[in-house]
Amino acid sequence: MSQNPQTIDQSCKIDAESAFNFRQRLPALAEKIIASCDDEACYSHIDYEPLHSETAVIDIIKRFREILFPGYFGEQKLDPANLKYYMGQSVSLLFDTLSDEVTHSIRHDCLRYDQSCSNCSESGHQIVLEVFEAVPQLRRVLATDVRAFFEGDPASKSYDEIIFAYPGIFAIMVYRIAHLLYLKEVPLLPRIMTEHAHSVTGIDIHPGAEIGEYFVIDHGTGVVIGETAVIGKNVRIYQGVTLGALSLPQNAGEQLRGKKRHPTIDDDVIIYSSATILGGNTVIGKRSVIGGNVWLTESVPPDTRVIMETPKLIYKKENL
Amino acid sequence: MSQNPQTIDQSCKIDAESAFNFRQRLPALAEKIIASCDDEACYSHIDYEPLHSETAVIDIIKRFREILFPGYFGEQKLDPANLKYYMGQSVSLLFDTLSDEVTHSIRHDCLRYDQSCSNCSESGHQIVLEVFEAVPQLRRVLATDVRAFFEGDPASKSYDEIIFAYPGIFAIMVYRIAHLLYLKEVPLLPRIMTEHAHSVTGIDIHPGAEIGEYFVIDHGTGVVIGETAVIGKNVRIYQGVTLGALSLPQNAGEQLRGKKRHPTIDDDVIIYSSATILGGNTVIGKRSVIGGNVWLTESVPPDTRVIMETPKLIYKKENL
Amino acid sequence: MSQNPQTIDQSCKIDAESAFNFRQRLPALAEKIIASCDDEACYSHIDYEPLHSETAVIDIIKRFREILFPGYFGEQKLDPANLKYYMGQSVSLLFDTLSDEVTHSIRHDCLRYDQSCSNCSESGHQIVLEVFEAVPQLRRVLATDVRAFFEGDPASKSYDEIIFAYPGIFAIMVYRIAHLLYLKEVPLLPRIMTEHAHSVTGIDIHPGAEIGEYFVIDHGTGVVIGETAVIGKNVRIYQGVTLGALSLPQNAGEQLRGKKRHPTIDDDVIIYSSATILGGNTVIGKRSVIGGNVWLTESVPPDTRVIMETPKLIYKKENL
Numbered sequence A, B, C: 001m002s003q004n005p006q007t008i009d010q011s012c013k014i015d016a017e018s019a020f021n022f023r024q025r026l027p028a029l030a031e032k033i034i035a036s037c038d039d040e041a042c043y044s045h046i047d048y049e050p051l052h053s054e055t056a057v058i059d060i061i062k063r064f065r066e067i068l069f070p071g072y073f074g075e076q077k078l079d080p081a082n083l084k085y086y087m088g089q090s091v092s093l094l095f096d097t098l099s100d101e102v103t104h105s106i107r108h109d110c111l112r113y114d115q116s117c118s119n120c121s122e123s124g125h126q127i128v129l130e131v132f133e134a135v136p137q138l139r140r141v142l143a144t145d146v147r148a149f150f151e152g153d154p155a156s157k158s159y160d161e162i163i164f165a166y167p168g169i170f171a172i173m174v175y176r177i178a179h180l181l182y183l184k185e186v187p188l189l190p191r192i193m194t195e196h197a198h199s200v201t202g203i204d205i206h207p208g209a210e211i212g213e214y215f216v217i218d219h220g221t222g223v224v225i226g227e228t229a230v231i232g233k234n235v236r237i238y239q240g241v242t243l244g245a246l247s248l249p250q251n252a253g254e255q256l257r258g259k260k261r262h263p264t265i266d267d268d269v270i271i272y273s274s275a276t277i278l279g280g281n282t283v284i285g286k287r288s289v290i291g292g293n294v295w296l297t298e299s300v301p302p303d304t305r306v307i308m309e310t311p312k313l314i315y316k317k318e319n320l
Helices: A016-024 A026-038 A054-068 A083-112 A120-133 A135-152 A159-165 A167-183 A189-201 A252-256 B016-024 B026-038 B054-068 B083-112 B120-133 B135-152 B159-165 B167-183 B189-201 B252-256 C016-024 C026-038 C054-068 C083-112 C120-133 C135-152 C159-165 C167-183 C189-201 C252-256
Strands: A216-218 A236-238 A242-244 A276-278 A304-308 A313-317 B216-218 B236-238 B242-244 B276-278 B304-308 B313-317 C216-218 C236-238 C242-244 C276-278 C304-308 C313-317
Touching: A016 A026, A016 B120, A026 B083, A026 B120, A026 B135, A054 A083, A054 A135, A054 A167, A054 A189, A083 A120, A083 A189, A083 C026, A120 A135, A120 A167, A120 C016, A120 C026, A135 A159, A135 A167, A135 A216, A135 C026, A159 C189, A167 A189, A167 A216, A167 C189, A189 B159, A189 B167, B016 B026, B016 C120, B026 C083, B026 C120, B026 C135, B054 B083, B054 B135, B054 B167, B054 B189, B083 B120, B083 B189, B120 B135, B120 B167, B135 B159, B135 B167, B135 B216, B167 B189, B167 B216, B189 C159, B189 C167, C016 C026, C054 C083, C054 C135, C054 C167, C054 C189, C083 C120, C083 C189, C120 C135, C120 C167, C135 C159, C135 C167, C135 C216, C167 C189, C167 C216
Parallel strands: A216 A236, A242 A276, B216 B236, B242 B276, C216 C236, C242 C276
Antiparallel strands: A304 B313, A313 C304, B304 C313
């Protein structure tokens, strides 16, 4: 593009005196900002244990992934000769990192809310050992998910592609790990993990949800699965599906914390894109199929297909 | 899986002569690609000031976050003894980075469009000082957002969880910073900042929108808030909500640039998931509630609940 | 906030004996996890060529972007003097990285599925040279996209802003590169590239789709464009639009792999937010306009505007 761009001349530079004058005003501003840390209306986190670093959380998820799908994600080629050393080392490193972070979560809340001693470090180590006990079973469940993805998606070319590249599998894997930690009442960390997966995939699964094996989320962007949702085996859902709560009264936060607010989806159900299913008493019966864009706040019996009445569309000739 | 994998043999390697032959063809291809930089139909950015680095923009957001929510995100534990030094240093570093980038944005457009001298560096420093003046107030407003999140969401466990992990708070924080820069007519940078938040959270807020305090976006994926939207105090919106423009005629870009095209949402309104509200003259009155999936192109009076007529659903027994 | 935070005392630490006892239990757990790699039900990737590193894929996309939009993304200022060297070097580096990764994809599948020799390395180099031949044309097509974005979006301030910050342009660029590789039957890599763009933008375009020039995706979060979709020239789509397959029978994966399952969109069509168009025989005729939220499983003739019948809404006075 043959324009005549100008170049930086003297007028683009700030002179030394001006620069000095601007910087002179900085300490007073910094003081005001520091003073605002005492503002009772604002949130600061001073004199508490630091929260997690995002790097540590991402690191935990990566290490877990290497153990749950061995050979898929490491830089190194795994073969029968090095497998044992590689996995042993990975397990050991993950143990250290994860028990640090779990300990950290427990200790943070203990000190933050003046709880009596929670034996944070003992608990942290103990919980991670229990989670590790569950890894072989977790691998089996994730393998059912992978198979269900392949069977349900004509665009998938191989298991490798699904494991390596599909956002749905990543989100489900992170959820399944976080759910184990949630069941053991680890604070903060499970939600931080699923929110990382939400950021990467657009799929928002609360770690409290209960989800059976052979679970598929296709495309996935916009999916929301609430804290008290219960999902059976062999359920398939598409992008934009919400399993949510009914509309909330004022101060719902306080009143409804801990109550079942999200639906139950029985085995072998399919829910197409952008369907919305709301309410803690709503049950979708076995083998039912919920069509795209359907909006449901009531239960559906088993073996039922629910679709929108063909929406009336208006066709107009365009003025040309 | 007991397959018999092959290993790389000689046939997997390219011989030296072939490799040489392939590389031989590269310079001619590179020449054609370079020549295409003169193609008037294409876009190049040659002889102009470089645009922002993504790293610098992410760095600014991170530093801002440390100042707006002190102690939440740094690696270091803040306590009353080190607070002053830590915050002073953070403010000073952010001042340098941000005034560089603001200067850079102004200078880029000045040179790009042959404007008369915009005193880019003076303006850049001056604008950042003014933004810093607003930080204590910005902290107060963000604290109202955090409280509104907690009150409205039964799944939230603590303020810490909301501040540290909720995508809605991150998107709102970035928007509120970018909006300050937008009001001071900084080019490029505000939109680059909100698009970063869009990428991280799936929430797309144009920096030009005006949004009051106590603002909540829950889940958030798919939310779009247009440039000229105006949102009052204590408004809560859910995933997939669009506050957009009516359908646009040809060349709308030119005709409508700068006009109010997006709706006004008054105080205390709740908008449930995937509702769409369009048009610059559309006003949702105070305390009204817009149900999920509702599609609105007209105003709604105050104190009104708008829901879809229960959509007709068709229930069929599945053939088994 | 003037609370009295506790500090870490002795009880927060784990004693040496406990730590030793916990670590003692690790080898047995590691053994079980390693043993689970022999579990036929699970997925491991042992004794195969490693898959791609995410870093390498991101690197390829970044380098491509520097070549397709010269001067926009590098750290260095490009001017007529250094342009040739910079571009030559970029092209050469991309050649090496990309031919490695393409070779890698071909070899991986060759060894994984015991195919006869695929001359992976020769093919890898040959394919990348052919892709490079196409770069000047690719630049021209991407420039049509940029112009279409600017003309259609009143919120856009400049071409620079669109190229540098708009997620739609990023997703389209990655798709157009991946589509070239898909046409040359490179396995794995094209999908990995578009899934990276999906993660960054919320826009999920399968590399198999065919898309004409002057293509616009505005906002984009939640857009899904299926593998066998065909899109003409000058088409504009908004956030949440799905171009998908009709609902699938059991084992659809196997039966439908390779068949046309997604719609055809003719030239000059606009599809507003959250419209869903499904089915391999569905054709949207030239110059037609599909309104927001419309759900279509049948063809639409040219020059037709399709909107939802004004949805019946229920207005209730709120009890105050």
